[in-house]
Amino acid sequence: MSTNDRRQGPRGADVLVVDDEEDIRELLEMTLIRMGLGSHSAGSVAEAKALLDENEYRLCLTDMRLPDGDGLALVRHISEHCADLPVAVITAYGSMENAVIALKAGAFDYLAKPVSLEQLRALVKSVFRLPTQGKDAGEKDASAFLIGESGAMDQVRKLIEKLARSQAPVYISGESGSGKERAARAIHGLGPRADSAFVAVNCGAIPDNLMESEFFGYRKGAFTGADKDHDGFFHAAHGGTLFLDEVADLPLSMQVKLLRVIQEKRVRRIGETEETPVDVRIVSATHQNLKQLVDDQRxxxxxxxxxxxxxxxxxALRERKEDIPALADALLSRLAEQAGLPIPRLSTQATQALAAYGFPGNVRELENTLERALALCGDDIIHLEDLALDPVLPAEADLASAESGFDGSQALRDGLQEYLDEAERQAILEALGRTDGNRTAAARLLKVTFRSLRYRMERLGMKE
Known part of the structure; x- marks a missing residue:
């Protein structure tokens, strides 16, 4: 590597090692030398800041406890003055709280003492695969994954591009169909792990009795039917990203085991006595309110x-309606290409109807609507009737808007209460129809409790 590299120290130093224990510094430096990397070392926050003022590095490794401060202060200093420099913290065994605080402050990753050289090498390799700023980074950015020019999507893309450079766990919240997995793939695809596996797991689709074997794997003969060794999700995602979709559906017993693996970065397959290190970035998501589930002790x-x-x-898609035309065009192009059909265009009425619709199912519902319309349209134009949009639920409607569907004359003619009762009845019937009569799912769709739905149905004289 050229000594003229923008982020390389003038004496060929790629890494800054900060630790007040000389033996730890020597261990880290020797490991880096064997990897072909030069390093500078510092024993305090002040020495580290002085070296950062004089040199440019590609990675900083810092202990959390230093004589004149803590590693967290150094993390914040680097975030403010050397924004492109990844910094990893070294924490005492069992001090995960410090690691989480450092990650929130901007640290790239963490190592626990005693330092595992295998994990150190994996961390260093991931850093040195990071895309650099400028022309060498190529043209790839989050816009290749996520479509839309609204302010909301612009903020999402900017955050994703920052998250891609980190190894910190990311939790993606949002309604069903809002693009959580696509965002997870963008974080993976824009980061240093892009060439490694992205393993997506639907936590709600795995039977409880298979959870441990699917996540951690098993050894041949570990139980009846285990006729060969089997790698779990963590092994499959080694070096890459493990995406835990609908993580709220994990049973409490599995949550305990998952927590330990995340903390220790080690997995033991069923039937084995020893653990093996795993290098996995965790990205999780759910449409449920995870904080509320914590409060409910679930x-x-x-x-x-x-x-x-x-x-x-x-x-949600209704929060960025201005993106619907561009999304619709992109989805239609892909769907038509997959079906081997010419790409149709939307009529003016169809476009207006899509923009006015509430889309409780978000982007996924938009895609399903367009796929149906593509099959129904008789020519190269998709008309309003081809969309076959469902009636808008009251929870999705904006009564202050002209597109809300509120009929003031009917309310005056029939009486406000009767009008509202009928609208409520139709909304409940619509929700029950969408969920095949499942009242629990219908209540969730209507954003009310099951008890509230039952009360409303009784009040309206609707049979259960």
């Missing part, structure tokens, strides 16, 4: 804080 608080180091909130 989700472990300690696991919540490990997963929710940085939160990315995906906006």
């Amino acid at each position: 989700f472990r608080q300690d696991l919540f804080y490990r997963l929710n180091v940085i939160e990315l909130k995906m906006p």
Whole structure:
């Protein structure tokens, strides 16, 4: 590597090592030398800041406890003055709280003492695969993954590009169909792990009795039917990203085991006595309110804080309606290409109807609507009737808007209460129809409790 590299120290130093224990510094420096990397070392925050003023590095490794301060102060200093420099903290065994605080402050990753050289090498390799700023970074950015020019999506893309450079766990919140997995893939695809596996797991689709074997794997003969060794999700995602979709559906017993793996970065397959290190970045998501589940004691608080180091909130489609035309065009192009059909265009009425619709199912519902319309349209134009949009639920309607569908004359003619009762009845019937009569799912769709739905149905004289 050229000594003229923008982020390389003038004496060939790629890494700044900060630790007040000389033996730790020597261990880290020798490991880096074997990897072909030069380093500078410092024993205090002041020495580290002086070296940062004089040199440019590609990575900083710092202990959390230093004689004149803590590593957290150095993390914040680097975030403010050397924004492109990844910094990893070294924490005492069992001090995960410090690691989480450092990640929130901007640290790239962490190592626990005693330092595992295998984990150190994995961390260093991931850093040195990081895309650099400027022309060498290529043209790839979050816009290749997420479509839309609204202010909400612009903020999402900017945050994703920052998150891609970190190894901190990310929690993606948002309604069903809002693009949480697409955001997770963008974080993976723009980061140093892009060439490694992205393993997506639907936590709600795995039977409880298979959770441990699916996540951690098993050894041949570990139980009846285990006729060969099997790698779990963590092994499959080694070096890459493990995406835990609908993480709120994990049973409490599995949450405990998952927490330990995240903290220790080690996995033991069923039937084995020894653990093996795993290098996995965790990204999780759910449409449920995870904080509320913690308050209800249905989700472990300690696991919540490990997963929710940085939160990315995906906006609902109704919160970025200006993106619907561009989204519709992109989806139609892909759907038509997959079907081997010419790309149709939307009529003016169809476009206006899509922009006015509430889309409780978000982007996923928009895609399903367009796929249906593509099959129904008789020519190269999709008309309003081809969309076959569902009636707008009251929870989705904006009564202050002209597109709300509120009929003031009917309310005056029939009486406000009767009008509202009928609207409520139709909304409940619509929700029950969408959920095949499942009242629990219908209540969730209507954003009311099950008890409230039952009361409303009784009040309206609707049979259960």
